[in-house]
Amino acid sequence: GAGVSQSPSNKVTEKGKDVELRCDPISGHTALYWYRQSLGQGLEFLIYFQGNSAPDKSGLPSDRFSAERTGGSVSTLTIQRTQQEDSAVYLCASSPLGVAGGPNEQFFGPGTRLTVL
Amino acid sequence: RKEVEQDPGPFNVPEGATVAFNCTYSNSASQSFFWYRQDCRKEPKLLMSVYSSGNEDGRFTAQLNRASQYISLLIRDSKLSDSATYLCVVRNFNKFYFGSGTKLNVKP
Numbered sequence: 001g002a003g004v005s006q007s008p009s010n011k012v013t014e015k016g017k018d019v020e021l022r023c024d025p026i027s028g029h030t031a032l033y034w035y036r037q038s039l040g041q042g043l044e045f046l047i048y049f050q051g052n053s054a055p056d057k058s059g060l061p062s063d064r065f066s067a068e069r070t071g072g073s074v075s076t077l078t079i080q081r082t083q084q085e086d087s088a089v090y091l092c093a094s095s096p097l098g099v100a101g102g103p104n105e106q107f108f109g110p111g112t113r114l115t116v117l
Numbered sequence: 118r119k120e121v122e123q124d125p126g127p128f129n130v131p132e133g134a135t136v137a138f139n140c141t142y143s144n145s146a147s148q149s150f151f152w153y154r155q156d157c158r159k160e161p162k163l164l165m166s167v168y169s170s171g172n173e174d175g176r177f178t179a180q181l182n183r184a185s186q187y188i189s190l191l192i193r194d195s196k197l198s199d200s201a202t203y204l205c206v207v208r209n210f211n212k213f214y215f216g217s218g219t220k221l222n223v224k225p
Contacts, residue, residue: 042217108160
């Protein structure tokens with residue numbers, strides 16, 4: 001079946017512009033996660049959704065970052081007034097959390113590479 | 118203290134070698150454990166889940182020691198295609214914690 005998809009795959013923007021990144025999780029996965037990865041660094045947690053609600057937004061680096069999820073499916077991550085330090089790969093993952101007896105691993109999308117000039 | 122700690126490496130090994138990676142985690146209540154592989158400029162992909170009894174998948178063997186809060190990955194007969202960064206991942210309820218990764222370079 002289809003995996004996690006993200007769009008756009010690459011985004012180049014100018015400092016100060018807003019950007020919107022999209023994630024389509026695997027159908028039926030209730031949990032959705034956004035991470036950020038700078039070049040050569042580890043994954044930085046941003047936000048977690050269970051259904052349409054976000055019980056954990058603790059990783060969002062500033063109030064310029066927001067995310068929503070609608071219909072328990074697609075999620076968008078919005079970065080307002082982008083700064084050069086926002087340049088990174090933004091990864092989305094989904095998980096069938098709640099499936100009894102399973103390890104409930106995460107499945108990642110290919111990421112959006114954001115470059116802020 | 119980080120939730121998950123790994124030796125960053127790099128581990129430089131010849132083809133055919135056996136190599137082992139270790140990882141420790143801080144929360145004894147963690148429920149699930151995984152090894153992911155991440156190739157350069159690609160997303161992480163699940164290599165294998167790690168079970169308490171230990172598990173094997175071809176050339177790969179994973180072990181979990183809950184008492185010591187320690188996870189290991191053994192790769193036998195290394196191939197050039199095994200070159201990647203290996204991420205140790207721990208799940209505690211709905212949150213996943215990632216190690217910073219161990220880089221493996223397999224050389225001809």
